[in-house]
Amino acid sequence: MNNYPSETLRAEIAAAAARMIAEDGTDYGTAKRKAARQILGDIRVPGDILPDNAQIEDEVRLYNELFFGDRQPARLLHLRKLALRMMMELTRFSPYLTGAVLNGTAGDHSDIHLQLFAESPKDVQIYLLNKNIQFEVSETTHFKNRGEPVETVSFMWEKEGMHLALYEMDDLRGAVKTTTARRIERADIDAVRALIMESETA
Numbered sequence: 761m762n763n764y765p766s767e768t769l770r771a772e773i774a775a776a777a778a779r780m781i782a783e784d785g786t787d788y789g790t791a792k793r794k795a796a797r798q799i800l801g802d803i804r805v806p807g808d809i810l811p812d813n814a815q816i817e818d819e820v821r822l823y824n825e826l827f828f829g830d831r832q833p834a835r836l837l838h839l840r841k842l843a844l845r846m847m848m849e850l851t852r853f854s855p856y857l858t859g860a861v862l863n864g865t866a867g868d869h870s871d872i873h874l875q876l877f878a879e880s881p882k883d884v885q886i887y888l889l890n891k892n893i894q895f896e897v898s899e900t901t902h903f904k905n906r907g908e909p910v911e912t913v914s915f916m917w918e919k920e921g922m923h924l925a926l927y928e929m930d931d932l933r934g935a936v937k938t939t940t941a942r943r944i945e946r947a948d949i950d951a952v953r954a955l956i957m958e959s960e961t962a
């Protein structure tokens with residue numbers, strides 16, 4: 761590994777991880793570890809050798825263009841339209857779209873991920889139950905990387921997986937500001953509607 765340029769290793773690991781994500785729906789962390797083991801064996805891999813999620817995301821996008829270009833755009837548009845419908849249903853909870861459906865890398869195995877903001881997670885859960893939506897509750901890492909996770913409700917809707925991460929109202933300001941120069945981390949209803957219109961007129 762010492763004679764192997766770090767940039768080359770990162771690129772190979774990112775490409776291998778992207779293939780797992782696109783083909784099998786593997787999550788980023790697992791795909792990254794499996795790809796590193798596949799390429800480097802069981803040796804301990806320094807953290808600076810591993811690609812970050814942004815590099816892997818770029819590789820997933822490229823993989824989709826190369827191998828799924830005939831159907832991935834339609835799949836993405838379908839998921840974005842479903843996400844918009846659910847967001848409009850949940851308007852009172854200030855919904856934001858995140859993940860692969862937002863960044864454009866969603867494929868056959870991708871679910872829809874939303875962030876909601878409420879006085880209490882129970883408010884969302886009661887609302888869903890009143891709509892006869894049965895769900896499972898788990899936990900998701902806070903987007904601010906705090907120690908405490910947030911409750912997430914998951915269910916099938918229109919034959920697609922839906923995951924709603926339930927945040928406090930105080931988190932809403934931070935959510936709006938949490939972006940990078942290159943990538944939008946989350947999108948509100950208007951932004952998702954604009955993405956759909958852009959796709960339909962392309």
